[in-house]
Amino acid sequence: MIGDRWSLLIIRDAFDGIRRFSELQRNLGLAKNILASRLRELVAQGILTMGPATDGSAYHEYTLTAKGRELFAVIVALRTWGETHLFEGDEPRSALLDVKNELPVRLQVTNAAGEPISSDDAFVRKVS
Amino acid sequence: MIGDRWSLLIIRDAFDGIRRFSELQRNLGLAKNILASRLRELVAQGILTMGPATDGSAYHEYTLTAKGRELFAVIVALRTWGETHLFEGDEPRSALLDVKNELPVRLQVTNAAGEPISSDDAFVRKVS
DNA sequence: CACGAGTGGTTTCAAATTGAAACTGCTTGA
DNA sequence: TCAAGCAGTTTCAATTTGAAACCACTCGTG
Numbered sequence: 001m002i003g004d005r006w007s008l009l010i011i012r013d014a015f016d017g018i019r020r021f022s023e024l025q026r027n028l029g030l031a032k033n034i035l036a037s038r039l040r041e042l043v044a045q046g047i048l049t050m051g052p053a054t055d056g057s058a059y060h061e062y063t064l065t066a067k068g069r070e071l072f073a074v075i076v077a078l079r080t081w082g083e084t085h086l087f088e089g090d091e092p093r094s095a096l097l098d099v100k101n102e103l104p105v106r107l108q109v110t111n112a113a114g115e116p117i118s119s120d121d122a123f124v125r126k127v128s
Numbered sequence: 129m130i131g132d133r134w135s136l137l138i139i140r141d142a143f144d145g146i147r148r149f150s151e152l153q154r155n156l157g158l159a160k161n162i163l164a165s166r167l168r169e170l171v172a173q174g175i176l177t178m179g180p181a182t183d184g185s186a187y188h189e190y191t192l193t194a195k196g197r198e199l200f201a202v203i204v205a206l207r208t209w210g211e212t213h214l215f216e217g218d219e220p221r222s223a224l225l226d227v228k229n230e231l232p233v234r235l236q237v238t239n240a241a242g243e244p245i246s247s248d249d250a251f252v253r254k255v256s
Numbered sequence: 257c258a259c260g261a262g263t264g265g266t267t268t269c270a271a272a273t274t275g276a277a278a279c280t281g282c283t284t285g286a
Numbered sequence: 287t288c289a290a291g292c293a294g295t296t297t298c299a300a301t302t303t304g305a306a307a308c309c310a311c312t313c314g315t316g
Contacts, residue, residue: 015247070212074202093255096252106240108235122224125224125230127223164295186282
């Protein structure tokens with residue numbers, strides 16, 4: 001799933017409201033066969049569904065399932081990191097804003113009490 | 129960076145304290161040439177650094193830079209999603225816990241006021 | 257209602273990437 | 287001292303990618 005170049009970008013676009021095959025292809029600039037293959041995989045994994053278009057046309061569109069929408073935090077995290085590290089100086093960038101007040105969205109790793117923590121404050125435990 | 133199968137897994141292992149080449153290779157089960165190539169790339173991108181080993185041996189080890197450590201939220205998000213969706217039933221899984229109280233770590237997308245939001249509550253704005 | 261453009265793919269084929277295995281040279285511990 | 291481990295590199299076959307051509311269907315326009 002995360003194991004390739006395009007799947008997460010497709011999911012990101014899906015969160016941005018992109019639903020159509022051709023729109024995805026133009027947006028991402030990937031080959032149509034690769035896009036078709038990735039969409040097939042994402043549908044098979046239950047992250048996207050293919051349904052009839054909502055605009056009345058005979059085409060169909062891809063939308064996120066509940067399982068797919070749960071990737072929101074992943075996309076926000078990657079977007080945040082990318083915005084601060086993947087640009088040099090004056091390149092075009094974008095921000096994720098709250099619909100209501102248009103202030104930037106934030107992402108926090110917290111403990112059970114809701115206090116922000118860093119990687120030093122956490123450890124992994126194997127669970128059988 | 130996110131554009132391949134192994135880089136994020138290497139970074140995840142780095143957060144788990146894996147620092148040595150051979151340890152990464154055993155853990156991830158990838159070919160040594162691919163691992164060497166990915167480590168080179170990650171170092172070149174300033175996500176990892178290669179330094180002398182801290183255990184006194186003449187070998188060296190890879191550690192996360194500040195830029196790399198800022199990927200913590202991404203790794204936590206992916207880990208959380210994977211734990212709830214990538215296992216069926218009784219397979220081995222792991223949890224990320226707070227060092228102090230051993231309670232699970234959580235991840236939240238919030239607005240500026242700190243209130244949790246979903247993908248419907250946010251939109252992307254292009255900024256020049 | 258014909259037709260040119262757009263949609264949503266599949267097929268084909270060359271080029272790039274991956275992965276397994278063998279090989280190398282240095283280090284470590286017994 | 288010497289076998290095992292570390293940290294790679296090289297080689298080569300197999301898989302994956304990406305560009306381009308092709309195809310069938312649908313839409314809007316005149």
